[in-house]
Amino acid sequence: MRVILTIAAKDLRLLLRDRTNAFFVIVFPLAIAIFFGSIFGGSSRSIPVAVVIESAGPAATDFANALEKDSTLSVRILPSREEADASVRLGRVAACVIIPKTFDADLEKAMAGSRAIVEVHCDPARQAESGLVVGKLNEHAMRAIVRMFTNPKINSKMLAQSKLALVLNPNMTSQQRERVSDVLESVQELFKQQNREAAAAAAAETSKKIAGSVNGDSASNNTENGNVPVSTPSSATSPDPFLALPIKIQSSTLASESTEPPSTFAVTFPQGLAWGFVGCIGAFGAGMAEERRRGTFMRLLLAPCTIASVLAGKSLACFTTCIAMSVFMLLVATLGFHVSVANWPLLALAIVTCSFAFSGFTMALSGLFKNEGSARSAGNAIVLVLVMIGGGTIPLAFMPPFLRTASQMSPFSWAILAIEGAVWRGFAFTEMLPSLCILLFIGALGFLLGNVFIQKRARA
Amino acid sequence: MLVLDDLVKNFGALRAVDGLSLRVNRGEIFGLLGPNGAGKSTTISMAIGLITPDAGSVTYQGLGSPTHHMVRKNVGVAPQTLAIYQELTGEENVLFFARLQGVDNPCVAARDALERVGLTARAHDRAATYSGGMQRRLNLAAAFFHKPPLLLLDEPTAGVDPQSRTNILELVRELANEGAAILYTTHYMEEAQKICDRVGIMDEGKVLVTGSVEELLAKHGKETLVMIERPGGETRISTNDPLREVTSALEAGDVTGLRVERADLETVFLSLTGKRLRD
Numbered sequence: 001m002r003v004i005l006t007i008a009a010k011d012l013r014l015l016l017r018d019r020t021n022a023f024f025v026i027v028f029p030l031a032i033a034i035f036f037g038s039i040f041g042g043s044s045r046s047i048p049v050a051v052v053i054e055s056a057g058p059a060a061t062d063f064a065n066a067l068e069k070d071s072t073l074s075v076r077i078l079p080s081r082e083e084a085d086a087s088v089r090l091g092r093v094a095a096c097v098i099i100p101k102t103f104d105a106d107l108e109k110a111m112a113g114s115r116a117i118v119e120v121h122c123d124p125a126r127q128a129e130s131g132l133v134v135g136k137l138n139e140h141a142m143r144a145i146v147r148m149f150t151n152p153k154i155n156s157k158m159l160a161q162s163k164l165a166l167v168l169n170p171n172m173t174s175q176q177r178e179r180v181s182d183v184l185e186s187v188q189e190l191f192k193q194q195n196r197e198a199a200a201a202a203a204a205e206t207s208k209k210i211a212g213s214v215n216g217d218s219a220s221n222n223t224e225n226g227n228v229p230v231s232t233p234s235s236a237t238s239p240d241p242f243l244a245l246p247i248k249i250q251s252s253t254l255a256s257e258s259t260e261p262p263s264t265f266a267v268t269f270p271q272g273l274a275w276g277f278v279g280c281i282g283a284f285g286a287g288m289a290e291e292r293r294r295g296t297f298m299r300l301l302l303a304p305c306t307i308a309s310v311l312a313g314k315s316l317a318c319f320t321t322c323i324a325m326s327v328f329m330l331l332v333a334t335l336g337f338h339v340s341v342a343n344w345p346l347l348a349l350a351i352v353t354c355s356f357a358f359s360g361f362t363m364a365l366s367g368l369f370k371n372e373g374s375a376r377s378a379g380n381a382i383v384l385v386l387v388m389i390g391g392g393t394i395p396l397a398f399m400p401p402f403l404r405t406a407s408q409m410s411p412f413s414w415a416i417l418a419i420e421g422a423v424w425r426g427f428a429f430t431e432m433l434p435s436l437c438i439l440l441f442i443g444a445l446g447f448l449l450g451n452v453f454i455q456k457r458a459r460a
Numbered sequence: 461m462l463v464l465d466d467l468v469k470n471f472g473a474l475r476a477v478d479g480l481s482l483r484v485n486r487g488e489i490f491g492l493l494g495p496n497g498a499g500k501s502t503t504i505s506m507a508i509g510l511i512t513p514d515a516g517s518v519t520y521q522g523l524g525s526p527t528h529h530m531v532r533k534n535v536g537v538a539p540q541t542l543a544i545y546q547e548l549t550g551e552e553n554v555l556f557f558a559r560l561q562g563v564d565n566p567c568v569a570a571r572d573a574l575e576r577v578g579l580t581a582r583a584h585d586r587a588a589t590y591s592g593g594m595q596r597r598l599n600l601a602a603a604f605f606h607k608p609p610l611l612l613l614d615e616p617t618a619g620v621d622p623q624s625r626t627n628i629l630e631l632v633r634e635l636a637n638e639g640a641a642i643l644y645t646t647h648y649m650e651e652a653q654k655i656c657d658r659v660g661i662m663d664e665g666k667v668l669v670t671g672s673v674e675e676l677l678a679k680h681g682k683e684t685l686v687m688i689e690r691p692g693g694e695t696r697i698s699t700n701d702p703l704r705e706v707t708s709a710l711e712a713g714d715v716t717g718l719r720v721e722r723a724d725l726e727t728v729f730l731s732l733t734g735k736r737l738r739d
């Protein structure tokens with residue numbers, strides 16, 4: 001027992017002697033706890049979506065307004081579907097929602113089995129967020145339908161249009177037509193009564209809330225009549241038009257121009273590459289501290305060269321490893337998993353830039369810590385956090401605003417965007433330029449900081 | 461060649477080097493002799509510019525400012541803590557440093573240096589597999605492969621067996637004969653006595669005296685002890701002229717044994733500081 005206690009006491013003392021280590025044992029878990037706490041708990045967070053309203057009708061405007069009011073979505077109204085698609089492609093929004101030209105017209109004929117479609121183009125790399133968007137859209141579709149049936153202006157027009165559509169529908173037997181017509185007649189009666197009530201209620205200045213609940217009840221009455229059954233959107237593809245909701249959310253992943261939607265491997269490849277860079281940082285991040293431990297740092301300082309060139313040599317090794325790792329990953333992805341690359345020259349450019357950025361980053365890291373142990377543990381911790389917030393491990397939508405800002409500063413977010421841009425987002429050179437510039441800046445800053453740190457440490 | 465003038469270095473409250481001045485000339489081995497913690501390594505670090513002195517100056521005569529990196533290639537250092545790559549072979553180690561120094565023919569220089577420290581047979585083994593003494597010799601090879609005019613050797617014989625120690629001392633002598641100025645630190649007075657042209661005795665950050673071994677002995681050493689054994693017993697004579705005492709004793713006859721104990725640097729240190737070099 002004495003031996004055990006003695007060893008434990010010694011190890012605790014060793015831990016406390018190295019201040020960086022102690023910091024990472026005590027402060028780092030706290031930071032992580034706060035980090036995850038704010039991801040899984042917490043309040044205001046919203047998913048960026050682009051919305052295009054092509055239909056001029058009131059239902060389309062209504063639908064878009066509802067989306068804008070939704071606090072879980074942060075809506076950007078864009079004028080054209082090309083611009084919306086581009087903003088998904090460039091990674092600015094998680095998805096774009098398109099309310100097509102025929103939306104209102106289709107909806108008016110809803111009772112005759114016509115369906116209005118809302119298109120969603122999702123970013124394949126942001127599945128979790130896209131899923132939330134589609135869920136939200138379904139919810140809004142349901143609400144829109146309820147509103148539609150309870151809005152006197154719309155519902156009367158809708159009945160008329162639907163009747164007309166029924167008459168013109170060649171696929172129906174006269175028996176079917178008769179029964180549907182009967183139903184529509186009684187629905188019309190119901191609407192009339194309901195509209196009168198609503199008008200009276202408005203006159204009595206009843207609160208909106210009550211009006212809403214009354215409307216909600218009558219909507220469910222409709223469904224109880226069995227004519228507009230509530231069906232889940234996934235069964236909206238059912239062949240019987242009456243078994244479908246009048247608004248259909250049709251989601252698809254965004255494909256870059258002229259190419260098919262990327263395979264799962266293509267989507268995960270850039271993230272895999274990011275983890276590869278993490279490995280390279282890990283391998284070289286403690287390099288300077290290692291030289292110091294070996295005592296060879298002194299010989300390097302004595303060589304007839306500047307510290308900057310020692311640093312440059314070290315980062316060249318890191319750079320070469322990054323490139324070799326990327327080439328290897330690329331070979332496995334293309335040959336093993338049939339990932340197709342949209343733009344090879346841009347991918348090469350992205351990889352070279354990323355390698356530069358991460359070797360610079362590594363140099364800053366290696367200059368930061370004196371002791372090899374702290375260089376390793378602290379380096380790993382810093383990199384882990386940067387990957388988590390910037391590397392798509394945790395969807396942006398789940399992060400509170402301050403972390404989203406931090407994610408913009410993570411070199412990994414830019415690296416992944418650039419590589420995705422070349423592999424499947426179909427970036428043009430100009431579209432990739434901002435990420436490349438930021439990566440170059442990160443790399444240069446890393447070299448500069450690394451140089452300053454090491455110069456400072458070189459002279460005791 | 462190397463001139464250190466009134467160097468001072470404090471580590472917090474501790475004054476590691478306290479007004480140290482010395483000069484090392486071309487072709488000369490200057491021994492810095494002192495006990496553990498005297499400030500020898502700190503002095504070496506200041507001499508190569510790895511530690512900035514709090515006061516005083518370092519000058520390389522005829523070479524330029526020691527803070528300039530191009531000037532430092534004229535200096536070879538064997539630091540007290542080994543400075544080699546354990547993962548590389550002996551040859552790869554020296555070759556790497558030779559390339560870094562921009563030596564004309566690095567391969568030849570590396571092979572030559574390994575030969576001179578007696579590591580040719582193990583040149584292709586990783587340094588990690590070397591014995592302590594072999595690593596020490598590799599550390600030395602990495603200091604002189606480029607034949608620098610100034611060599612700073614910090615206890616290059618620590619942990620080396622007597623045979624290799626003799627080889628190293630001979631090598632250092634050769635390097636000095638080739639024209640290098642050598643600053644050699646040690647706490648073995650025998651070494652200092654054996655190879656150093658001049659010695660500085662150091663304690664608590666200060667150089668107490670400098671001079672050739674002979675000068676120091678004459679000035680601060682006690683007289684030589686001559687012990688003469690006769691059948692009746694042993695006579696001890698303290699003298700400045702041991703030769704005369706021995707001759708007269710032999711002339712008197714009846715001598716069964718004879719021992720002469722010269723004063724050494726140990727006694728010099730003792731008389732200067734009142735303590736022994738190694739307690």
Ligand SMILES: Nc1ncnc2c1ncn2[C@@H]1O[C@H](COP(=O)(O)OP(=O)(O)OP(=O)(O)O)[C@@H](O)[C@H]1O
Nearest residue numbers: 471476494495496497498499500501502503540647
């Ligand atoms: N980096 C440092 N921080 C604090 N104190 C130091 C540092 N380096 C040396 N010292 C102190 O300075 C004094 C001189 O140390 P130095 O290493 O120069 O002694 P030395 O003569 O080389 O001893 P040795 O024969 O044991 O190698 C010692 O008291 C030591 O504790």
Ligand SMILES: [Mg+2]
Nearest residue numbers: 500501502540
């Ligand atoms: Mg020392």
